[in-house]
Amino acid sequence: MLSNLANLLRYRGLISSLVARELKARYRGSVFGFLWSFINPLLLLLIYSFVFTTIIPNEEPKTRPYALFMFCGILPWTWFASSLSDAAGSLIAGGNLIKKVLFPAEVLPIVSVLANMVHFFLGLVILIVFLIVYRHPPDAWDLFWFPIAVLVQLVFTCALGLLLAALAVHFRDIRDILANVLTLWFFATPIIYPYFQANVQKFRPLFNANPFTHLAISYQEILFFYGPIGHWRWLLALGGGSLVLFLGCYWVFDRLRDSFAEAV
């Protein structure tokens, strides 16, 4: 297993070209092409801010401007959620490669995660534009934590992606289950409402048990709230946990590897 993990480094050329292919192929043939990577998060931002400022306004003053607050959580969530649903289908979609070519299967879910990470970065550009428009600059020192949050999320998402991809080969139901679980998970995470709201605090242990809570809070503290980041212990703990989870998921993936070529 460890030698396979080491091989993963050797495949970085393959991974990067597959990610590039994924991104190129995604919008090939559409009129706006790569602009969609900007348009999609922008439209999402507009819809959510319309709903939560005009139709069901959030009263919490600390979250103004609300659209911005929400966007800090939605962007990483979109990366997370679409990575998982892409990864879950990645081995099945790449069946040709697994069946007909000697191909390191773990590359496929990882490529899904990385391709979505690129979309996340492009979405950040929109976020930066809005931070400037709203004159709401984040604290410079906080930004130091931003790459760490991204890294933790990357490891965490890759771990789940590997696990789901391997299991989805054998249980096709996983992709449908996942879609529903992700919807639930989204509303169970303090993204469209702040963590410190009183009615959230009532269920505090439940929220703390949700790993994405800590990622969402970290992003919000780094990008949105003023003042020093108070959540870094949770973030680092989640980082450590994600590493362990990654090894565990990779182990499962490795065990199931030989069955892929036949089951896909």
Add this chain to the structure above:
Amino acid sequence: MTPAITLANVSKAYRRYGGKQFATLKSAFLQRSILRDLQPSETFPALTDVSFTVARGATYGVIGRNGSGKSTALKLVAGITKPTSGTVTVRGRISALIELGAGFHPEISGRENIFINGIMLGLSKREIQARFDDIVDFAELREFIDAPVKTYSSGMYMRLGFAVAIHVDPDVLLVDEVLAVGDEGFTHKCLDKFAEFRRRNKTILLVTHSLNLVERFCDEALWLDAGRAMTHGDPKRVVGAYLTKVEEGEEKLLADTTAKAVEHAGHGGRVGRVGQVGEDTEGTKRPADPTSDMFTAAEGRWGSREVEITDVAFLGRDGEPTFVVHSGDPLSIRVKVRAVRPTDDFVFGVGIFNADGVCCYGTNTFLEEMNPERLSGDAEATFAVDSLDLVEGTYKVDVAIHKRDGFPYDYHRLLYTFRVKSRVRDVGIYRPRHRWSFSPTVQFKSGRDDR
């Protein structure tokens, strides 16, 4: 010298679907039985205890019927699947021409696909850059290289896949029936490339249905049947053994079809045709109507049955019934009849038609000026050809017994089928006995044609 490929007692069982699957995801989790349940419960043996070695620099051919395990063997060597038991050892970089262009993405250009496919096959970007022009030229796709691959024809797609795979510069090349990808010219180019590989002492493992290719090209061959190694060694011998087996299978198939055709015609004829006997006499005067097409002319059986054909058999060289004859071998058509009453008016006739419906030969005893005197009870007539000089193909046969004026006693139209086999792919209908001679200024290489 250490062999390039070694398979030692390799077996591979595939899981059969439709058997036991997971009851539910939940139970699989709860009972912690995921890994155990993934062990196949009902299996299909694709390969059983196969062992062979391929020496470095050798070209090794694997032949066998569809479903005999050839491709599984190749996948095991490629490392795409793992053997259920036994070991597979391969030394050196492998490139597998198994599924050409398997990694192509339809939306992006041929150029980008070459890079990505090359990287998948283990090349670095720089290596691909260096070979890029060769690849494009080999695939003959220079003007389309920037078009998305989805716009390619299947031939272009395969050519590009082939070109990339063959430029990986492997030590061991695995080829699965891919020479059918292009036109003549491209096939020749591929063969040239293989020949170059051979010269450079690379190992080639070739799975193919083209026996000709195996004989001409391979140093050794293996014949797989139903997942078992039947024999291996000298390609000529292995191919010969395989062909014998194939002929046996064909014989059985032809025997079955013939039996069915006769049975079918027997029933249909009795019910539907007897009333038409009178009208039919004109049309059946000649046993073989040269203008009739085999596929439009209805096969069937008609006649008054005053004399009935009870059995028709093709006899080969050894006098045993057969359905497959080699071109140039003797063939006899033996007709058994039974006369209800003795008669003095009878003509035996046979006609041989090729698959295009062309009458290759037709004759009867009347045309050959034999004067009938008496036929009674059970009788037998044999039409013997000393040397059946027909080209390879499937032939259908008319057998008839009728009166001199053409009134049919029993007419069997295209009910019998035999196959002519030939090692030479000559064309036409008739192969006259012939030989070539040349002036001393014309010379041929001895031995096999090694393109």
